Amino acid sequence: MNAFLEVRGAAKAFGGNQVLSDVNLQIAQGEIVGLLGPNGSGKSTLLNLITGFTPADAGSVHFDGAPIERLAAHRIVRTGMARTFQLPSMPTKMSVMEVAMAAATAHHGVWDTLLGTPGARQAEGDARERATHLLHELLLTPVRDLPASALSGGQKKLLGIVCALMARPRMLLLDEPTAGVHPNLRRDIVAALQRLNAQGMTLVIVEHDMHFIREVCTRCVVLDRGEIVASCRPDELARNERVLQAYLGTAAATTTPSTPSAVEAA
Numbered sequence: 001m002n003a004f005l006e007v008r009g010a011a012k013a014f015g016g017n018q019v020l021s022d023v024n025l026q027i028a029q030g031e032i033v034g035l036l037g038p039n040g041s042g043k044s045t046l047l048n049l050i051t052g053f054t055p056a057d058a059g060s061v062h063f064d065g066a067p068i069e070r071l072a073a074h075r076i077v078r079t080g081m082a083r084t085f086q087l088p089s090m091p092t093k094m095s096v097m098e099v100a101m102a103a104a105t106a107h108h109g110v111w112d113t114l115l116g117t118p119g120a121r122q123a124e125g126d127a128r129e130r131a132t133h134l135l136h137e138l139l140l141t142p143v144r145d146l147p148a149s150a151l152s153g154g155q156k157k158l159l160g161i162v163c164a165l166m167a168r169p170r171m172l173l174l175d176e177p178t179a180g181v182h183p184n185l186r187r188d189i190v191a192a193l194q195r196l197n198a199q200g201m202t203l204v205i206v207e208h209d210m211h212f213i214r215e216v217c218t219r220c221v222v223l224d225r226g227e228i229v230a231s232c233r234p235d236e237l238a239r240n241e242r243v244l245q246a247y248l249g250t251a252a253a254t255t256t257p258s259t260p261s262a263v264e265a266a
């Protein structure tokens with residue numbers, strides 16, 4: 001595989017808790033990869049490590065051929081990789097539109113904006129147009145002037161996706177994008193992600209919902225206690241011994257009720 005993203009030998013411990021051990025992962029351009037695993041298996045930590053929010057203890061991360069494991073998170077965004085958060089926190093006073101605009105400023109550099117150069121004014125106009133379009137796509141136009149902190153949990157997830165897309169990423173990593181989102185809206189998110197993928201965006205999606213995974217993902221990678229135990233097509237998950245063991249074996253006691261049934265439903 002010609003890797004667009006390549007993680008080699010990644011490891012991370014918090015105190016005595018070895019959360020990721022020797023993680024090796026390759027993702028090709030254009031894939032939609034589902035990242036699965038029981039609660040606490042290290043999925044969010046792996047996303048944090050790839051996107052520069054958590055320093056690794058060991059290992060390397062290459063994106064589009066260049067090493068990124070030493071870059072700060074805001075520099076990684078500028079290489080074309082953006083992400084969303086499992087539990088998005090929003091500023092209390094800024095409106096939804098202002099949050100989307102702030103994401104553009106953060107992605108493209110604050111200095112140009114502060115200097116008020118003609119280029120910066122053009123960039124601001126472009127960003128406003130893009131924010132308006134993305135807020136519409138993710139059904140947030142009616143709440144664009146509300147304080148972002150007043151949004152529901154599902155709407156905060158949608159705004160998180162808008163903020164990530166403001167960076168015009170080539171790769172987008174999403175941490176449980178549809179958790180707590182109404183089924184109708186979930187359909188819109190699925191459609192939006194498929195459109196983005198059709199336009200060339202590579203996606204990595206942490207998700208527990210098997211219906212979502214079967215509908216959207218071209219491949220699944222399964223983490224169990226910090227190790228990758230499977231990489232297979234979604235329809236192969238239910239037959240994979242290591243996957244069944246991860247969800248129904250000794251780890252079953254610590255999983256949410258939805259997690260084992262999700263695999264059974266596959």
Ligand SMILES: Nc1ncnc2c1ncn2[C@@H]1O[C@H](COP(=O)(O)OP(=O)(O)OP(=O)(O)O)[C@@H](O)[C@H]1O
Pocket residue numbers: 014017019037038039040041042043044045046086
């Ligand atoms: N900043 C941190 N400090 C200490 N421990 C942490 C930290 N971040 C994560 N952990 C621990 O790492 C382990 C993996 O957490 P992580 O959030 O990556 O799991 P997850 O697979 O995303 O789980 P979930 O499905 O519940 O979101 C957990 O035991 C968690 O307590």
Ligand SMILES: [Mg+2]
Pocket residue numbers: 043044045086175
């Ligand atoms: Mg998580």
